[in-house]
Amino acid sequence: MKLLHPDVNLDQDTTAEAAAIVAAYKHILEVNGTEDWLDDVFEKPETEPSELFINPFACAINPLDWRELQALTADGSDPEAALLKAGVSFTSSAILWLTPAQLAIVEQDLADMELSMSFEITAYVLADRLGRARFNNGSSQKLEAAELQQSR
Numbered sequence: 001m002k003l004l005h006p007d008v009n010l011d012q013d014t015t016a017e018a019a020a021i022v023a024a025y026k027h028i029l030e031v032n033g034t035e036d037w038l039d040d041v042f043e044k045p046e047t048e049p050s051e052l053f054i055n056p057f058a059c060a061i062n063p064l065d066w067r068e069l070q071a072l073t074a075d076g077s078d079p080e081a082a083l084l085k086a087g088v089s090f091t092s093s094a095i096l097w098l099t100p101a102q103l104a105i106v107e108q109d110l111a112d113m114e115l116s117m118s119f120e121i122t123a124y125v126l127a128d129r130l131g132r133a134r135f136n137n138g139s140s141q142k143l144e145a146a147e148l149q150q151s152r
Helices: 015-032 063-072 079-085 100-116 119-137 139-151
Strands: 051-054 095-098
Touching (some): 051 100, 063 100, 063 119
16 A cells, blocks of 8 residues: 555556555455454453463473373362472473463364474464463463462
8 A cells, every 4th residue: 555655656646556455455354354353362361261281392391292291280289299290391481371262272283283293383373372371361370379379
């Protein structure tokens, strides 16, 4: 559109081309909707986070072992202790709480990774999704509250 502006194209009339682009853009918005991105559960969580998730890319393990990693901490009582007991080293960003919808999406991403063997892409996508979840869910607050409750 910028290139079709009259100030840029002083020598020719670009009104018809600009009108065609505007019409195409309106059609795309009508077909696809304008606010689908607002329904992103990582931006606007549907509920409080209640599902524990261990990010396999933040642990010193093979990412294909992500199911086993989740099983280690399935009871949710002390995920750090469970990981340490199993000999898994991990970063502070490995443990977080997700909503059920977020967990379903993340698990599907990891299942897709198993089929495509696309580790780098999955790591990038998960880093983005989990970062947004951590920011919007207040996961660190929930983890701190659980740790505080255990220490009492």
